[in-house]
């Protein structure tokens with residue numbers, strides 16, 4: 514009888530816990546996961562890696578033409594809500610570029626704001642602009658705004674709203690930049706500032722800021738050798754100054770890039786990141802993953818060891 518009770522107890526525990534299986538999405542390549550908790554589900558807004566095609570994109574490089582969003586009530590069962598923003602529906606984006614790199618999404622006053630980089634059309638300018646698309650639901654439909662955000666050129670936008678309602682945008686353009694956003698979430702409210710208190714070299718992309726117990730954590734991929742290591746720095750203000758905190762995840766031997774987001778879901782913190790599980794020989798076709806993450810009592814983050822496939 515006691516064995517039987519033990520088995521029932523184990524099955525009950527399995528039923529109430531959430532388990533992620535890596536990689537999270539098997540049906541397509543996904544990268545740069547921006548995970549958010551909206552209501553009782555996790556929504557992940559990743560990049561969507563594809564291959565270059567004739568006249569579109571660049572062979573052997575990152576190629577992305579659109580974004581999907583995925584949701585899950587338990588980190589195991591994922592629903593693909595389909596394409597939410599497509600390059601050829603963004604009128605300022607160069608549709609030959611296939612350069613819809615790492616996005617982010619945030620909720621404010623019942624609206625969902627999706628931020629994405631794309632290469633601007635040659636008649637508008639050069640390099641990456643940052644667009645905003647707006648929806649009434651986390652899964653869309655999203656309506657892209659007719660122009661990119663003025664004064665913010667770069668990649669990998671990340672948006673954070675502080676407890677006092679002030680929103681901030683972080684992005685990368687050779688360095689990591691931060692600026693305040695206006696309440697409309699589509700215009701800068703301050704001049705972008707380089708976060709100069711971060712490592713001087715090897716820090717080119719992927720900022721993601723979150724707050725926990727009054728500490729602002731700026732997380733970022735840092736490359737010293739060939740592949741990116743996830744690190745973090747801590748501050749008492751969303752604009753810094755930041756002080757180096759430590760390593761969140763060591764480099765992968767096979768995948769040049771890594772790109773993170775951190776969320777708390779049902780009382781457990783998770784690190785979302787990517788590897789190239791489904792494409793071991795080509796690391797520009799990546800797959801998103803998630804693993805549990807733990808804090809020490811002093812607020813520092815314990816290193817996350819990626820689970821094996």
Ligand code: FUB
Pocket residue numbers: 544545560575614615668669718719770771772
């Ligand atoms: O996905 C393209 C680029 O690779 C992202 O923008 C970077 O963060 C890196 O993951």
